[in-house]
Amino acid sequence: MAVVLAIDIRNTQTQIGLVLDGVLVARWTVPTDSSETADGAIGVVLQFFEALERGLVRLEPAAPTRIDLPVEAPLSDGAIISSVIPMLTDVWTRAAQRLSKSRPLTVGPGLKTGLKMSLTDPAEAGADRVAEMVAAKTAYGAPCLVVDLGTSTTFQLLDDKGAFRGGIIAPGMELGAQALARGAAQLADVELRTPKSLLGRNTAEAMQAGIVMGEVARIDGLIDMIWNDCGYEAPVVLVGQHAESIAALLAHEATVDQTLALRGLMELYALNKK
Ligand SMILES: Nc1ncnc2c1ncn2[C@@H]1O[C@H](COP(=O)(O)OP(=O)(O)OP(=O)(O)O)[C@@H](O)[C@H]1O
Ligand SMILES: CC(C)(CO)[C@@H](O)C(=O)NCCC(=O)O
Numbered sequence: 001m002a003v004v005l006a007i008d009i010r011n012t013q014t015q016i017g018l019v020l021d022g023v024l025v026a027r028w029t030v031p032t033d034s035s036e037t038a039d040g041a042i043g044v045v046l047q048f049f050e051a052l053e054r055g056l057v058r059l060e061p062a063a064p065t066r067i068d069l070p071v072e073a074p075l076s077d078g079a080i081i082s083s084v085i086p087m088l089t090d091v092w093t094r095a096a097q098r099l100s101k102s103r104p105l106t107v108g109p110g111l112k113t114g115l116k117m118s119l120t121d122p123a124e125a126g127a128d129r130v131a132e133m134v135a136a137k138t139a140y141g142a143p144c145l146v147v148d149l150g151t152s153t154t155f156q157l158l159d160d161k162g163a164f165r166g167g168i169i170a171p172g173m174e175l176g177a178q179a180l181a182r183g184a185a186q187l188a189d190v191e192l193r194t195p196k197s198l199l200g201r202n203t204a205e206a207m208q209a210g211i212v213m214g215e216v217a218r219i220d221g222l223i224d225m226i227w228n229d230c231g232y233e234a235p236v237v238l239v240g241q242h243a244e245s246i247a248a249l250l251a252h253e254a255t256v257d258q259t260l261a262l263r264g265l266m267e268l269y270a271l272n273k274k
């Protein structure tokens, strides 16, 4: 059985996918720690494996009922890393190197994607956005629009010719809420949830409306602007921590797909492993 680790390092969270014989079996999410060490990163993977062994991890629908994981090094046959934090790329690469039989792959210049990049500098594109485009092409076909609601809110368009046509990068909801609380003396941190009504009757509700409903309006508005700009429309796929709640509030129809980036990593691994 081939064991592959797909590691997706984002600004707030790091997610590890366990891939067995090309099937995504389970996921493990930890906060991203900018002072992480290679030893610490190995610890994260060991925790994941131990939690799996003890039946504490919810398995993906396609997972086999029984999983036998290696208990000694190498714990995996290979690994693929997508990182949007340059400082952590090397740390996780060293960790993955010690965990696996073969040299880990990193999403970035030099890795085959099978994707045409309609960008002025493809090397600049976030590895997460590239991984999402790769999986979107397989799962939804071209054209397709991916909206990622994480630390930042990003839009990635796979155009009607199947190329990554660039997109939009905006501050995410948590960042917006933090900036508001930091910048205004009478405003404090609020929990990010859908307000009871559009017009808040107190400060917290008004802030929730501004952040959550503001995000909904921004996404709906930008989607329309994108269709106007392109001259065609396409399926919309929502990913990231806030995808479910925002999808429910959007005027546009959207599919939530929380494993898109990890599946993109799986595909990139298959395409690039020797
Ligand atoms: N509480 C949670 N438990 C498990 N998984 C989670 C949890 N929250 C989010 N995730 C998953 O972790 C991944 C990353 O989450 P999130 O969107 O918060 O990332 P982020 O680090 O803010 O991303 P980015 O830096 O790209 O904006 C997503 O795929 C999401 O499904
Ligand atoms: C925009 C983020 C932070 C989203 O995770 C990441 O994809 C990134 O750092 N990208 C680099 C810039 C770009 O994608 O064009």
Ligand SMILES: [K+]
Pocket (backbone or CB within 6 Å): none
């Ligand atoms: K920065």
